[in-house]
Amino acid sequence: MTDKSDNVGKRLAWIAADWGSSNLRVWAMDGDDRVIDRARSEKGMLALSPAEYEAELLRLVNDWLPERTVRVVVCGMAGARQGWQEAAYLALPAALDRLSQAAVRPRMQDQRLEVVILPGASQRALDGSGFDVMRGEETQLAGLLATAPGFTGLACLPGTHSKWARLDDGALTRFATYLTGELYELLAGHSVLRHSVTPDLDDEACRDAFRQAVRESVDQPERFTNALFTLRARDLLDTTLPGGERRGQLLGARLSGLVIGQELADATRNLPRDEPVTLIGGAVLTRRYTQALEALERPCTILDGDAAVLAGLTLAHRTLTD
Template identity: 60%
Template sequence: MGASELTRPLAWIAVDWGSSNLRAWAMDAQHHVMASASSPRGMLSLTPAEYEAELLGIVDDWLPDSGQTPVMVCGMAGARQGWQEAAYLATPTRLDQLSRGAVMPPLADPRLRVYLLPGLSQTGSTNHDYDVMRGEETQLAGLLADTSRFSGLVCLPGTHAKWARLTDGAVTEFATYLTGELYQLLAHQSVLKHSVGQDDLQHDGCRQAFTQAVKATYQAPERFSQRLFGVRAQDLLANTLPSGDARSAVLAAHLSGLTIGLELAGACHELTPGENVTLIGNEALSHRYALALETLGIDTQRVDGDTAVLAGLTLAYQSTRQ
């Protein structure tokens, strides 16, 4: 869809540029999406000199012949190995001020004005571990679209799940859990690879195995390693499990519950009675985490990941216009 084919004049472009792909949205003056495009080339497959051409490859048709279009970019394009480093902002950080840490890479095309948003960092101390995030802070900022002084505990499930405490619109602390990566390593590179397959929480057997494992690890996280080997032992000995693919699906659900339960044992230990958790992410992962949390009696509310990142990029764009 070219500029002449956009339904309204282009005001700015929103971009989420990750390690393995990039996504872009053409935005009008009211911050509505008019068109979208994507590329499979993320930070891991680009050199700094290739970013501008890759971006133009998917947004060039949107650009008017004259003038300069702002482009707000979050994610790994601003990493040290990316287009140009946008240094981390140290917590506590107000999420409506992310654009103040943005950097603007030099460009050959005069039609573009690119802002690379920063990530967040946390320096190790008595109460907090060293930690960083890049990209998730923009999704967190999206929560401020409806509640400018949002407060609460937020979880962004993923390969490296992020948990952030927000107070009056600022990130005061956060923590990263390698749960998704840990599950993949255990399921595909450990002895458990002989026992686990692909689970489906829509099936009662998988759902029950998952919730039981969440409870078990949450209540006794010190037994996590022991329970991991128990997955293999169940496969060898348990007569009550189904056979074939259904058996490996139940054991996969059990392993997933163990790893997520361990994460929740750390992330939720300071929740106050009655406090809920806001989940930001895709539907499948958010559903899995919601089920785990609700199993422990913790209520959740969900926000779509794309909706959150667009709202966060919009907030950053608006702050550059003030």
């Protein structure tokens, strides 16, 4: 062991882990639930068979481990059907401060590890269109509860598959998933629009183009596919746009605004104008969604995604310990 890892081992109380489709993040936690070290792997669920999970976890945390059993609290795709061991979805309404009660414990070969995998959440159709699932986001929502016990309101978790979740007195009561991030990538990289758009910049001109497209998409969601094709037509015909790379950036900002606006058109349709939305995620996406909500004159607050997942994992660890 290095001096650093030896010191971590002396202070280590438990390990928090977020195991997604494409990566694994782990945090060494002390007895006061503070982070004392962290590590990351690019081997998420898509790169592993169930028999390989323990070895990959050990590769990251082995130098932290003392000669005693350490609990590892895991959220995310490790609990999927194709993951390490399936942790069945919780049906709604789900008390997010009690996620650990439905956790599963895979059998370990290394007795220094006690792994606890948290469940996801599922929603069955109420009107023929309400089937939905989440795995990982429920722990971030539990982190919101850790910072605001008994929270009631609407939260948005932007991402490849954005989630909008309604919480009532600390329970997850309904949610909806939007394929927004994946749709943007498909359109920008694999459709005819790839010839016209490039990633936009966070400058005033691109922000203006983005906000205008958000408003257009919310005001007229039925024109969505037509609005998409006009991006290509404008590239070919609009002499008011600048040339070169700048042209692609402005059109890219409009594309982003159109797809996010389409999401907001539905997600905020019945939302009172003065009700705030809590955004949970990384800095880039929460900033983009803040701009979109500001374009619609809707208030929002931000909770860092890493802070939320750590708070949620910590809450689960504490309920296991109590």
